[in-house]
Every structure is written in structure tokens, then in C-alpha cells.
Amino acid sequence: MPRILAPLLAGATYARWLHLLIGWIFAGVVLMIYPGTYHKSLTEVLVPSVAVDVVLLTLIAMLPAARQAEGIQARLLLVPDRAEDIAAEPARTWADRRRTALWLIGRIALGSAAGLVSVFTLTLFYSLLIAPQTILVGVQLAPVDRSFWYLPVVPLLLFGYLWLMVWAGRLQLAMAVRLLGPSREERLVEAELRAEQLLERNRLARELHDSIGHALTVTVLQAGAAREVDDQAFVAKALEVIEETGRQAMEDLERTLVLLREATDGAATERPGVEQLPDFFDAVRAAGSLVEAWIDVPPGKLPRVLSHESYRIVQEGVTNALKYAPGEPIGIRITVRDGQLEIRCANAAQTGGVPPPTGSASRSGGTAQRKGGKGLRGIRERAALLGGEATAGPESGEWVLAVQMPLRLGT
Known part of the structure; x- marks a missing residue:
């Protein structure tokens, strides 16, 4: 039961639903501007509207910044498991632009379908909850039927509608990962960057081994010599050397930790x-x-x-x-x-x-x-x-x- 209800209570579901409705709003605005709906059949409205949407979205996708803007919006509203699954970089190749165009067209189409389903569902809610009980007479609502046999259908309809939005959001996310995800060139650059980071961490680990190993060696030798030699001046000098060596080792350790945290403090990252x-x-x-x-x-x-x-x-x-x-x-x-x-x-x-x-x-x-x-x-x-x-x-x-x-x- 929790597995069934958890997606319906998750914030990601409603963020994705908002993302879907944005696409529907865009299509609606275009439709109202051209070709309009006044005294026109469904065919006369739908065909020109789809053609205008496809052309307009394709032109928008040719702008390099369009892919970046869509990637940022998808990261915020689609809530991917990993942010790097959706790129937030401008388009660099024509392949990136083609994928962006497909994404925009698919997004608007899926959002329009989700919007129409929402309107249909709300209309059905109205018919079940209000229309069977009342009828509009002038400006007054007059009761005509007081039976409640249809009420158990309302929760089932709501449950089905919410799960439809869950799956529509997941489909939208899958489309974003596929079409807005890193291109082959970007994946290669990312792999090279990760390899460099691993090499850097290995280098830092080796440096830490060298520094701490030297400090421990000097400390052990000095401590052993101070124990064997009955000379207070030598013991004092040995303790001074141990203190200075330990301080240098701690500085190396702190510098290495700063580097591992990717700090930008140039003074802290200075290397001998x-x-x-x-x-x-x-x-x-x-x-x-x-x-x-x-x-x-x-x-x-x-x-x-x-x-x-x-x-x-x-x-x-x-x-x-x-x-x-x-x-x-x-x-x-x-x-x-x-x-x-x-x-x-x-x-x-x-x-x-x-x-x-x-x-x-x-x-x-x-x-x-x-x-x-x-x-x-x-x-x-x-x-x-x-x-x-x-x-x-x-x-x-x-x-x-x-x-x-x-x-x-x-x-």
C-alpha cells in the first residue's frame, strides 16, 4: 500500500505535472494567436496549429542557448535521480540541435495531451458531483436528482488521474534523459575529466604518503636516539626536530585535504x-x-x-x-x-x-x-x-x- 500511495504524495510528481502543463500552455497560446478557434472546425484548428508549433519549436531549437535553458528547467522540475543525466550546456553540434528540437516537440505534444486529459477529468468531476444533482435555471441552480450511486466512482477516477500524471511525468523524464542527456562528445569529455580527477586524487594520496612517511621516519629516529643518549641538550634538540617535523606534516595533511575538497584558496594549495x-x-x-x-x-x-x-x-x-x-x-x-x-x-x-x-x-x-x-x-x-x-x-x-x-x- 505505501508503494502505491508514495508516488501520489511525492513532490516530484506535482513538479513534473507543472512541467507538463507549461508545454500545454505554450501550445494553447500559439493556437489562440494562429489559427484561432472562432467559427472553425477541429481539423481547421488542429492541422495549422500543429504545423506552426513544429516550425516554431524547430527554429527555437536552433539557438544554442535553448538546449541549456531546457536542461536547467528539466533538472528543476523533472527531478532526475542524477542531475548529470540531463545536460545543462548549450548546443554545440547539429546533432544537439536535432535532439533539442525532438525534445521540444515531444514535450509540447505530451504536455498538450496531459492538459486535455486534465480538462476532461475536471469536466467529468463536474458532471458527477454537480450536474446530476442540479440544473441551471436562469441564474439559479435547482435540484433535480438526489441519488448518490455515482459518488464511489469519484475517488477511483481521481486515483486513476493522479497515477496517469505519475506515469506521464516519468515518461517526460525518460524523454529528457534521452534527448537532453549528454551527447557522445560530452560523455567523452566527462570521462576524461573523471579520469583526471582520479589521477589527481592518486597523486595527492602519493604525496601524503611521502610527506607523512618522512615525518614518521624522522620522528621515530629522533625519539629512539633521545632515549639512548643521556644528553639533555640532545634530547631538547630532538624534541624540537620532532615538533617541527610534525608541524610540517600537519601542514601537508591540511593542504591535501583542502585540495581534496576542491578549495580555491591559492595560498593553502601552494606546493613545495x-x-x-x-x-x-x-x-x-x-x-x-x-x-x-x-x-x-x-x-x-x-x-x-x-x-x-x-x-x-x-x-x-x-x-x-x-x-x-x-x-x-x-x-x-x-x-x-x-x-x-x-x-x-x-x-x-x-x-x-x-x-x-x-x-x-x-x-x-x-x-x-x-x-x-x-x-x-x-x-x-x-x-x-x-x-x-x-x-x-x-x-x-x-x-x-x-x-x-x-x-x-x-x-
Whole structure:
């Protein structure tokens, strides 16, 4: 029972009914202007009226804004399950205009039918409720029949009329989705946009992994060193480093959340680049690790995206070194040569200088000290997306991460 009555009580049913009647009103206005109804037969009225409606609606559909206006109105009154099922964009192709013309003609035809059914139903209500009981005599209503056998028919008639409006509204919605829905080109653009959004979210997740992973690594190392060393000055310095690292991680987390919420605050969405690497190295040195860095990159030479990805690659490389070779010196070299940005991150391997089996680094992303290889896989993905490549493995007793990326993206 609730399933039967629910559509009759839904606001969407009456919004769609209003949408239907708007089409009927349009047809009525055109009919009154031309050809009119005075002293004319049904054929003389109907044929010219339909012809005028079709021509006029076709001309309106040729306007690009007509499709947008109809889409917005359909979204508001037809109440689709998903707003994106009905486009609200101007017509861009002749196919869009043809579909808009079909929609307008179908809308007016269905609305006119709904309007005629409404008039017929109201007339029938009048006949059942008033006409059998009274008759007009001059200007007075005089009773002629007081039987009530016809009254049970009235609720059934009303119930049937309301459900007819429900199905007419659903038919109108189906027409809108089919004729006003996104075209093939728009669906392709939408699919590309969604793919870009997914890639952006994956990139943000990878950045968050890099930033939080580095912060946790530094925090764990500093906390462990402070526990082992009986030096209050060192403990105070370690706590300061932990505090600063945690603050930076929280800023990265907040910036990432802002981006995920699609905020427009430019200051909040600023991303670090190569220029911020000296501050990053100072923080690592303050954590007790020796870092020797050479950055030979002319100011403004790198594209913004390349500068940012380089920062994240170096951050991940240093984090891996701190995690798997704590206490060992780390050497960083960033140079521009032959149209390529070259990044080299090296630290002493903790394998006694014994290299792993040939090829193991390229297949697994590292030796035993690089378990899992998620960070290295992320570095390779970053480099590949920018047209470069990344390799990692033992080299002369060191673990070396080498990355090359073209300065001109897409080359």
C-alpha cells in the first residue's frame, strides 16, 4: 500500500505535472494567436496549429542557448535521480540541435495531451458531483436528482488521474534523459575529466604518503636516539626536530585535504619545489643525519610541476635512506644537463658492500634493505608520468637512486 500511495504524495510528481502543463500552455497560446478557434472546425484548428508549433519549436531549437535553458528547467522540475543525466550546456553540434528540437516537440505534444486529459477529468468531476444533482435555471441552480450511486466512482477516477500524471511525468523524464542527456562528445569529455580527477586524487594520496612517511621516519629516529643518549641538550634538540617535523606534516595533511575538497584558496594549495629543498635538508641534518647536497639548477629553469615532483622524489629518497640505513651519510646531487634534470641520491649500503644478485634491484625495487618497494615504485611512477625514468640499486658499495626527467614535458 505505501508503494502505491508514495508516488501520489511525492513532490516530484506535482513538479513534473507543472512541467507538463507549461508545454500545454505554450501550445494553447500559439493556437489562440494562429489559427484561432472562432467559427472553425477541429481539423481547421488542429492541422495549422500543429504545423506552426513544429516550425516554431524547430527554429527555437536552433539557438544554442535553448538546449541549456531546457536542461536547467528539466533538472528543476523533472527531478532526475542524477542531475548529470540531463545536460545543462548549450548546443554545440547539429546533432544537439536535432535532439533539442525532438525534445521540444515531444514535450509540447505530451504536455498538450496531459492538459486535455486534465480538462476532461475536471469536466467529468463536474458532471458527477454537480450536474446530476442540479440544473441551471436562469441564474439559479435547482435540484433535480438526489441519488448518490455515482459518488464511489469519484475517488477511483481521481486515483486513476493522479497515477496517469505519475506515469506521464516519468515518461517526460525518460524523454529528457534521452534527448537532453549528454551527447557522445560530452560523455567523452566527462570521462576524461573523471579520469583526471582520479589521477589527481592518486597523486595527492602519493604525496601524503611521502610527506607523512618522512615525518614518521624522522620522528621515530629522533625519539629512539633521545632515549639512548643521556644528553639533555640532545634530547631538547630532538624534541624540537620532532615538533617541527610534525608541524610540517600537519601542514601537508591540511593542504591535501583542502585540495581534496576542491578549495580555491591559492595560498593553502601552494606546493613545495626544488627551492624548498635546502630547508628540507636542514631539517634532516637537525635530526642527526649527515646530508651533503649539490643543487645546480638555475632559478626559474624548471617547470612548476617538474620542480614539485623533484622535491617529492628527493624527499622519498632521503626518507628511504633514513629508514633503511640510519646514521649513514646521504649524498644528493641535482643538476641540469643536456635538457635533462638529473637527480642522484646515494647512501652507504648496509650489506657490507656485497651486491645483491644481478637484476634483483630492477625487479623488486631494491635489496633486502628496501623491503616492499612502495616508495621506489612511487618514484618510478612520478618519473614515468613526466617522460623520464628512475633506477635504484647497489653501486660500488652504495645504494643509489638515479632519476632523469626531460625539462620539456612531453618530450
